[in-house]
Amino acid sequence: LAIAASAEDAVQGAEAVVSMLPASQHVEGLFLGRDGAAGLLQRIAKGALIIDSSTIAAATSQKVAKAAQAAGIAFIDAPVSGGTGGAIAGTLTFMVGGSDADLERARPLLEKMGANIFHAGAVGAGQTAKICNNMLLGILMIGTSEAIALGVANGLDPKVLSEIMRRSSGGNWALEKYNPFPGVHENAPASKNYAGGFGTDLMLKDLGLAQENAMAVKASTPLGGMARALYAMHSSSGQGGADFSSVIQCFLKR
Secondary structure, three states: OOOOOOHHHHOOOOOEEEEOOOOHHHHHHHHHEEOOEEOHHHOOOOOOEEEEOOOOOHHHHHHHHHHHHHOOOEEEEOOEEOHHHHHHHOOEEEEEEOOHHHHHHHHHHHHHHEEEEEEEEOOOHHHHHHHHHHHHHHHHHHHHHHHHHHHHHOOOOHHHHHHHHHOOOOOOHHHHHOOOOOOOOOOOHHHHOOOOOOEHHHHHHHHHHHHHHHHHHOOOOHHHHHHHHHHHHHHHHHHOOOEHHHHHHHOOOO
């Protein structure tokens, strides 16, 4: 394993480049350049393949892909779901936007990191699928938090209540693998003072992308809008760096 001193050094002679950055401006700056500095597209070899696993605006993926194509470089957007646990276990889900041929080039690499690979469509489609998924995840985490907080306010054991709901019609991924109440899931961020995992500000960013997309296509996403507002309030209270499941703190009695 060789560790490069910079992104520029890392891409020298590479047949494939995998990137994962927080937001659209970071991806655009990395590949296209910013503040007068050249982007990586000027350093990546022709014929190479870029796999961008950031969660960003579909329009940004399309912009970078167009520039990459002009430089003779293939590009796919391949955002992931599954969290840090999935990354460690190699069980991530990849949502891919790009051509069939480019996906097949990327598949051997993606299979090393993920258990599920979905071809959502052309470049940008992976990003659209990801923001739909994360909008639902944000909504589900809020609903799960409200329900657990209500039960706890009535004296119920959160572990018992969570198991009842998990095995009933309210069952969802948060109850199954990522419970927001401390101590219910030993390895969940909630049991580690909400450290690690997926940050509140990252969820807020993804919910913002969903709302921007909804406005662009005139789709109605009222619950997504409410979720974004709640996460914005939670972030402004100083919880932007805490795992997104910490949103339960908005509902628990002090």
